[in-house]
Amino acid sequence: MSLPPGLRRTPMAWAAAVMLASLVVLALVGPLVWGASADRPDASAVLQGPSVGHPFGTDNLGRDVLARVLTATRPSLLLALAAVLLGAGAGILLGASTAVLGRRARRLTAGLINLLLAFPALLVAMFLAVVFGAGAAGAMLALAAAGVPGFARLTQTLAAGVAGTDHLAAARVLGLGRLRLLGRHVLPNIAEPLLLSTTTAAGTSLVALSGLSFLGLGVQPPGYDWGQLLNQGLDRVYAEPLPALAPGLAILYAALAFQLLGEVLAGNAARRGPAPRTPAPTPAPWGSPRPKAGGGPAEEGLVLQVEDLHVELPTPDGPIRPVHGVSLALRPGEIVGLVGESGSGKSLTALAIADLLPYGARVSRRTLRLLGADLAALAPKERDRHLATGLAMIFQNPASALNPALRVATQLTEAVRAHRGASRAQATAEAAEALRRVALPPAVLRSRPHQLSGGQRQRVMIASGLMVRPGLIIADEPTTALDVTVQREITRLLSEIRRDTSAAILFISHDVALVGEFCESILVMYAGTIVETLPADRLADGARHPYTRALVASVPDLTADRDRPLPTIDGAPPDPLTPAPGCPFEPRCPRRRGHCADHTPPLEDLAADHRVACWYPVPVAADPETVAAS
Amino acid sequence: MTRGPTVSVPRLPRHPWTVFLGRRILRLFLSLAVVLTASFAMIRLIPGDPVRAALGVDAAPDLVAARRHALGLDTPFLTQYRHYLGGLLHGDLGTSLTTGTPVAELVRTRLPATLEIAGLAFLVTLAVALPGGLLVAVRTRDGRRPRSELAFTVVTAGLAGVPDFVLAAGLTALLAVGLQLLPVAGAAGVESFVLPVLALSLAPAAVLLRIVRMEALRVLGEDYLRTARSKRLSPARRYLRHAAPNTATAALTVAGSLLPALVAGTVLVEKVFAWPGIGSAMAQSVVAQDYPVVQAMVLVLGTTVLLAGLLVDVLLAVLDPRSAIREM
C-alpha cells in the first residue's frame, strides 16, 4: 500500500500505512491460512493455557485462540467497513439533499438531525441492534443507521459553506437543476473533509461493532469476530488471561491504525492551510553579546535612556534585524512621538524597552536605563519590580488588551497588589481614584471589558497604567483602533496626565499629523533606524530628511498648499531579510546620488534639537543656517 | 480633569436568559419525546414474539398469554402508548420477563452505581485535561520544546484511540491473574472504582487534553496575556488567573460533547467489570432477551444523557453568558 500523492512521508504516516496494510493482508489471507485450525475442534485440548502449539491457548472446543483471532480479522473489518460506508453514504445523501432543498425542509431536517445527535451513537446502535434482531447483519445495519445523523449534519455544515460561495451562485444563475448542482458543485467541493471523517468513522465503527458483538448483539456463533472472541475470553479470564487479551489487542491494533490514519490525514489537510511554523530559536531574552553592566554613561535627570538598541527576530527564512542602532532619551514630563510606517520597528523598540519581545527575539544595547537604573545590572526580580512600577504600557487595541474574563477591578489592582504589597481595600480605593482621573465612574470597577465602549476600555487601560504611578508611559498606537472623536479625548487625557503627574510619555504612531499636534519632539523611524529627530513645531516646514518630508506631504493638514494632489511615497521599505548597505531610503529617495547606495548616513546634529541621517538633507529656504551651509 | 462622556455601564438585558432557557427546555422535551417513543416502540418493533422469545418456545401458552396481557401487548397501539406513558408517570417501568420483579426496582438499585462511575470518570477527565492541557500549552508555547510537543501529540493520539471496553478487558486480563492489586469485578470499596473509572476516562481525557492545549495556546497568544506580562505578574497568576478562565468555555463545550459517549460506554465497561449498574443490567437483559428491562434501560440511559447535556449547557451559559446565549 503506497501513500497517496501529496501526503508527507512522516514517521506517523509510515506507521499508519504499515498498520493498515498489515490489517488488509490479514483480512485477505487470514481465513485461508488459519481458517482450518481456527475451526478444528480438538477434544483433547479443551480450554488450554498457552503452549508452543497454541500460543494464546485454546477455547472450550479446543480450537486455537490465536488462529481464531487472526481469522476473525476479515469479518471484523468487513462488517465495520460495510457499516461505515452504508452510514456515510446515506448520511451524506441526506445532508447534501437538504442543501438544495427549500428553506423550510432544510430547517426541519436539520432540527430532526440535531434531536437524534443528542444521543450517543453507541446507544442508538444498541437500541437498533435489539430491534433489528441480534446477528451480524442486524448489528451492521444498526451501526450504519446510528452513523447517519452525524454524517448528515457534517455534510449539511460543509455544504452550507459551499452554498454561500459565488461559484455556486453563478451555477444557479446558469439555471442548473438542483441535482446537477449537488453532484457537480456541492459534493466535489466537500469531498475531502468527508473522506477524512469517513476514515475516522471506520475506526469508531470497528470498535462499536466489536462492542455489539461483545454484548451478544453482533456476530452469532458459530460465526465469530473479535468482539465475540473477547466476550468468550473474558468469561474465563480468571483461569486464563491470554484468550481475552488476544482479541483485545487485535481491536486495539485496528483502532489505533485508523486513529493514526485520521491523524495523518487531518494533519495533512491542516498543513496545506496556514504557513509552516517558525522554527524555535534558542532563547536569549537579555541579549547577546551581553554588554557590560552600566553601558554608556548615565545622564542625570533622564526617565529613559536608550543607546544603540538592536533587536533580532527569527523568521522561517532566517533571522532579521528589524531594529538596529536606535537611541532615544526622555526627560520627566516630556511627550515624545515615535513615528513611522508599520514595519519600521517602532513597536518592537517599545517592546524591547519593556522587555516584552516575543519568544526567540534577541536584544542588545549599549545602554538601557529606566529612571536612572541600569536594567541589565538588576537581578531579574528587581528588574521586574522596577519595570512594573516605573513603566506603564498602553497597547493599541483595548478590546484585546484587557482580559475579557476578569472584572476591571481585578485588572486595575493586581499590579499594585503584586508589586507594592497593597491590600485589596487600599488597591480598590486607588483604582477608583485612577478611574476618576480618566473620567470614569467607580461603578466601572465591577464591569467586565465587554460591557464598556472602545473609548472607555482605553481609559481603563490608561487608568491601569496610572495605578503604579509610572515615571514613563509608553503608548503604542493607543488611538488607532478608536474613532476620531474618541482619539481626541484620549490624547487630551494623556496630555493632562503628563501635566498632573510629570510622567514622560513615549507616543508611538504611524499618524504623523496626530504626533505633530500632540507631542513636543518627534523621532522619525524608517526601516529599523531613526532617520530624523526634530521639535514638533518644525515638522510642517522644517523637516530635512526626504522621508520625513514625504510623510508630511502625504498629510493634507500639514501642507500649506491644499490644491495639489497628495503625493504618496513610491516603492516599499527594504526587505529586512536582505539588508543592503547604504541609506535604507535610497531606493525610494528622490534626492539620492551615487554616494547614498554604499554609505549609510549617520544621525548627525543639524541644530541643537534637530538631527538627521541623510547625506543630502532637503534645504529649508526659511532657515538661513541651512542656506549658508549649502 | 476633563469631563468625559456620561458613562453608563450596560448589562446584558434580562430576556436572553428566558429565551435561552425556554428554547433549551423545549429541545429537552422534544428529545425526551424521542426517547419515550423509541423505548415504547422497541418492544413492538421486535420481529417475532418477544414474550415467547424470552420465555422459550416450550413455555405454557397461558403463561405467555398472561405475560402478553401484563405487558399490554393485546390492546390497540395507541392505548398501549397511553398506558406506557401513564405507567411512567407513576414510576411504573414494567416487569422483568425473566425474574418477574418490577423494573423500577432494578433501576432504583442500579442507577446510583452507574451515575457514580460515569460522574467520577467525567470529573477525572476534567481534572486531568484542564490543568494538563494548560501545562503542556505553557511548556510548548511559541514553539518551545518541539520534541515534547511531538511526543504529546503522538501519545494523546494513541490514547484517544483506545476503546474503553477493550482497555477494561485488558486491565482485567492483566490484573486478574498474577498482579492482584485491584479488584477487577463488582463494587466493593474505593479500590473497586479505580479500574472502571480509568477505563471510562482515558480516551476522553486524551481528547480533551489536546483540545485544552490548542485552546490554551490560542489564549496565551492573546494581547491580554502580553498586558499581564507587562504588569510583571507571576507566571502562576498569568496562567491560572488570566489564561485558564478564557479556556474554560471551549474546554467545557468539548467535554460536554464527550459526555454522552462516556455514559453509553458504561454498558460495555460495566459488563467487563460486573459493575452492578444500569449498563450491566442492560447487557444481561440483552442476552436474556428480557425486553422490558432493555426498554427501561434505554429510557434511563437516554434520559441521563439528555439531562447531562442540559446541565453542561446551563453551566456554559452561566460561565460565559455572551457566547452561550448568542449561539442559541
Ligand code: SF4
Ligand atoms: S542619504 Fe541619500 S538616499 Fe538617503 S535619504 Fe539622504 S539623499 Fe536620500
